[in-house]
Amino acid sequence: MKKLIKFFIVISSIVFFSIANAALEETWTVGAGGGWAHFFDHKINDKYFIGGKDYYKDLDRNGYGLKAFGERNFKSWFSLGAGYNFIGGQRIGFKCYNCGVSDKFHVRVAELYGKFAYTYDDKGSDVFFKIGPTYNWLTLLEQTHSNWGGVVGIGTQYAFNKHWGIRAGYDYFYKAGNIPEQPYTNGNIRLDEGLLYVAVQYTFGEPSPKAPVTKKASSKVTQLHTLNADILFPFDSYTLSDEGKKAVSTVIQSANDLENPEFEVYGYTDRMGSDAYNMNLSQNRADVVSEEFANNGVKVKSSEGKGKNPSVTKDKCDYVKGRANVIKCLQPDRRVEVLVSGQKVTK
Numbered sequence: 532m533k534k535l536i537k538f539f540i541v542i543s544s545i546v547f548f549s550i551a552n553a554a555l556e557e558t559w560t561v562g563a564g565g566g567w568a569h570f571f572d573h574k575i576n577d578k579y580f581i582g583g584k585d586y587y588k589d590l591d592r593n594g595y596g597l598k599a600f601g602e603r604n605f606k607s608w609f610s611l612g613a614g615y616n617f618i619g620g621q622r623i624g625f626k627c628y629n630c631g632v633s634d635k636f637h638v639r640v641a642e643l644y645g646k647f648a649y650t651y652d653d654k655g656s657d658v659f660f661k662i663g664p665t666y667n668w669l670t671l672l673e674q675t676h677s678n679w680g681g682v683v684g685i686g687t688q689y690a691f692n693k694h695w696g697i698r699a700g701y702d703y704f705y706k707a708g709n710i711p712e713q714p715y716t717n718g719n720i721r722l723d724e725g726l727l728y729v730a731v732q733y734t735f736g737e738p739s740p741k742a743p744v745t746k747k748a749s750s751k752v753t754q755l756h757t758l759n760a761d762i763l764f765p766f767d768s769y770t771l772s773d774e775g776k777k778a779v780s781t782v783i784q785s786a787n788d789l790e791n792p793e794f795e796v797y798g799y800t801d802r803m804g805s806d807a808y809n810m811n812l813s814q815n816r817a818d819v820v821s822e823e824f825a826n827n828g829v830k831v832k833s834s835e836g837k838g839k840n841p842s843v844t845k846d847k848c849d850y851v852k853g854r855a856n857v858i859k860c861l862q863p864d865r866r867v868e869v870l871v872s873g874q875k876v877t878k
Contacts, residue, residue: 557736560602560610562698564730568596568618570638570707573721575623591635594620596726598702604734607650612661616640618707618724623671636671638707638724642682654690655734661685661702669708669722680706688732698730749874752789756782760799760816760865766858769815771823779823782869789873794829796821797868798836801844801861810838820867839864 570592600614619637644663651657661684668677686700708722763775786792798817800809814836821834848860 556604556607558604558734559736560604560732560734561600562730562732563597563599564698564728565595565597566726566728568594568621568727569725570594570618570621571723571725572623573723575720589624589626591620591622591624594618596724596728598726598728598730600730602646607655608648610646610648612642612644612646612663614640614642614644616642616702616704616726618726634672636669636708638670638704638722639668640680640682640704640707640724641666642702642704644682644684652690654693655696656688656690658687659685659700665704665707667704667707667709669710671708671710676708676710678706678709680704680709690734694734696732696734698732700728700730702726702728749790749876752873752875754785754871756785756869756871758782758820758867758869759862760867761862763820763867764816767812769812769819771819775820776823779820780827782871783824783827783829786871786873788875789871790876792871792873793832794824795833795870795872796824796831796835797870799864799866799868800839801858801864802839802842803858803861806838810836812836813838816867820869 572590572592575588575590596616596618598614598616600612602610602612604610617637617639620635621637622635624634642663642665644661646659646661648657648659661682663682665680665682666677667680668675670676682702682704684700684702686698688696688698690696702725704724704726706721707724708720710720710722758775758778763771763778765772782794786794796817798813798815798820800813802809804812817834817836821831824831843863843866844861848857851857851860
């Protein structure tokens, strides 16, 4: 019995934590079937003595079961169900030398249960676990005894289409029968029933129509961020300053409202120095800024040094006197440009 309980706990855990969505929410399912039944007895003595004779237990544990059920499918993974089961063809008996007594009995079980399912197609096929309370009637020797009990069960159902299907399962009815103490028992008799069954089922009702999903419109957006190289780097250097790191972080934040943004980094110098020197310096500056983007988890599409062209100042500084003044005038040419492009989504 303990192994059986552990088995049901394992199965229920697998099913419950494997819940998935499927098609047949907000529908009803009804069905009927039958199969093989087997009872488990508790506290019936293997041997007892009465009237000067020894009697030995002689049980016919196997019988048949009939089942009918109805379920409300609130979700694809959860239903509430009610069922009625009739189990017969089983016998409790005792025999001795040239004597014996026995009587067939039957059990009726009304059940209410929750069913948890893992669905594997859009027609409603699933594997399931069920659990809930029962109320039981056992008739033996023309006497009927009633009591509360419980049911746990596992099974699978295959849907031929969204209406018709077949179900196979095993239900264990705890305390399906409870008989007061008899001369041949050690206290009250408790009978548990197991029912292995096959059933045909029909599902009706249609899920409520889903609200249409509103598609979001999107447009291509391009942002150009011009970063002052004199703030990003010391003069004639490509070591990124703390202010430069903050500037990169600001550019990243500005792209938060874009889907799948792409970043391109371009470095520029002023006209002072040779073309080869300026091209090398601008490339190093572009690469350092790109590395800072990578440090913030952003992949840069391209990183390129452009040298001194194109110039922002053009001929504005041609007549400026003094090196310090020329350097100051050419400041707008010393820059790093970050081009950000992506999709801007609007509802």
